[in-house]
Amino acid sequence: MRNDQDEQIIDPWGQNSIDDYDRLFKEFGIEYIKPLLSLFKKGHKFLRRGIIFAHTDLKPILNAIQNGKQWSVLSGIKPSYKFHLGSLLTATEIVMFQEMGGTPFYCIADIEAYEDNKIPIDSKESIEYSIDNLADILALGLDPEKAYIYRQSREETVMRLAFIYGGRVTQNQLRAIYGEKTNFGLYMAALVQVGDILLPQHEKFGGPNPTVIPVGVDQAPHIRLSRDLARKLRLIPPSATFHKLLQGLDGSPKMSKRSPMSYFSLDEEPASITKKIQNALTGGRATAKEQRQAGGEPQKCRVYDLIKFHFLEDDKELETFRVNCTTGTVLCGECKKRVIDIVLNFVQKHQEKKKKLRVLAKKILRID
Numbered sequence: 001m002r003n004d005q006d007e008q009i010i011d012p013w014g015q016n017s018i019d020d021y022d023r024l025f026k027e028f029g030i031e032y033i034k035p036l037l038s039l040f041k042k043g044h045k046f047l048r049r050g051i052i053f054a055h056t057d058l059k060p061i062l063n064a065i066q067n068g069k070q071w072s073v074l075s076g077i078k079p080s081y082k083f084h085l086g087s088l089l090t091a092t093e094i095v096m097f098q099e100m101g102g103t104p105f106y107c108i109a110d111i112e113a114y115e116d117n118k119i120p121i122d123s124k125e126s127i128e129y130s131i132d133n134l135a136d137i138l139a140l141g142l143d144p145e146k147a148y149i150y151r152q153s154r155e156e157t158v159m160r161l162a163f164i165y166g167g168r169v170t171q172n173q174l175r176a177i178y179g180e181k182t183n184f185g186l187y188m189a190a191l192v193q194v195g196d197i198l199l200p201q202h203e204k205f206g207g208p209n210p211t212v213i214p215v216g217v218d219q220a221p222h223i224r225l226s227r228d229l230a231r232k233l234r235l236i237p238p239s240a241t242f243h244k245l246l247q248g249l250d251g252s253p254k255m256s257k258r259s260p261m262s263y264f265s266l267d268e269e270p271a272s273i274t275k276k277i278q279n280a281l282t283g284g285r286a287t288a289k290e291q292r293q294a295g296g297e298p299q300k301c302r303v304y305d306l307i308k309f310h311f312l313e314d315d316k317e318l319e320t321f322r323v324n325c326t327t328g329t330v331l332c333g334e335c336k337k338r339v340i341d342i343v344l345n346f347v348q349k350h351q352e353k354k355k356k357l358r359v360l361a362k363k364i365l366r367i368d
């Protein structure tokens with residue numbers, strides 16, 4: 001989609017795919033991260049494997065790391081569904097940045113869940129997902145003692161900031177960044193998001209200091225608006241890292257609740273996960289004979305994506321999967337079985353950890 005100036009419009013709430021990355025990068029001030037990789041002392045698998053592939057203005061963060069200065073990372077989740085493969089991406093990133101020394105700010109975005117998914121704030125559903133989602137990220141390793149975790153609707157500073165920002169932005173500016181929205185609440189939710197993004201720079205948290213926001217490229221509009229407003233308010237324009245989007249298991253361009261076969265949640269029954277992986281799009285050839293001769297194409301395979309993005313830490317093991325595929329040594333049926341074992345093992349351990357963390361999640365969110 002394009003606006004009147006023929007710029008590419010990305011809808012952070014929609015299902016559109018990116019049609020021209022180079023042009024998008026130019027319009028949103030995004031650069032490839034590769035030239036900066038040597039500056040990261042600890043190479044996380046997302047950096048090594050090119051999953052985090054681009055950034056906006058990451059230098060202030062790298063300088064803060066090198067000079068032992070305070071910096072933050074902010075991310076969040078809409079309490080609108082169970083933790084799925086997409087939520088796992090940003091959760092892994094926030095844990096990664098915490099391990100690098102950043103202070104995490106983790107927002108339970110219940111206002112956005114209302115605007116976007118019509119889940120009323122404080123409803124049983126909203127509260128249940130809030131607890132559940134938080135227990136998930138705690139199980140993935142977020143240290144709550146060194147993080148600021150909050151519900152968007154309860155954080156007064158965010159609300160106040162959103163009001164202030166509302167006075168500094170015009171409707172035309174919002175339209176240029178987000179496209180025409182008939183639901184004005186989405187523009188308001190965008191301003192609340194800017195409130196979240198700039199919250200770590202508030203004086204009550206010792207700000208201003210550099211903040212990095214790990215997102216998918218579809219969230220670039222929020223970063224652009226936040227950076228524009230930060231400049232006006234004499235804050236440090238937030239940095240961002242961009243990850244590749246995990247595409248739907250069923251072959252769809254984006255994982256979506258509307259296509260249940262395109263994703264699975266970390267709470268899902270083993271039989272259901274198994275079925276989804278068994279039915280996933282692969283890079284296999286039309287016949288077994290052809291695949292043995294020509295090899296498969298892991299770069300087109302959604303099963304390979306699962307282990308590349310999330311479920312295999314060891315690069316050597318991942319390389320073995322790739323070579324077995326490209327040489328036709330292992331065919332898709334056998335390969336899927338191995339991936340299913342790896343995924344189910346992860347999910348089982350995760351569920352055990354998570355179960356024990358629900359009480360802590362409730363306590364952090366002050367929910368009785």
Ligand code: SF4
Pocket residue numbers: 282283284296297298301302303304321324325326330331332333335336
């Ligand atoms: S062998 Fe494995 S990695 Fe290769 S295309 Fe088949 S399922 Fe994908």
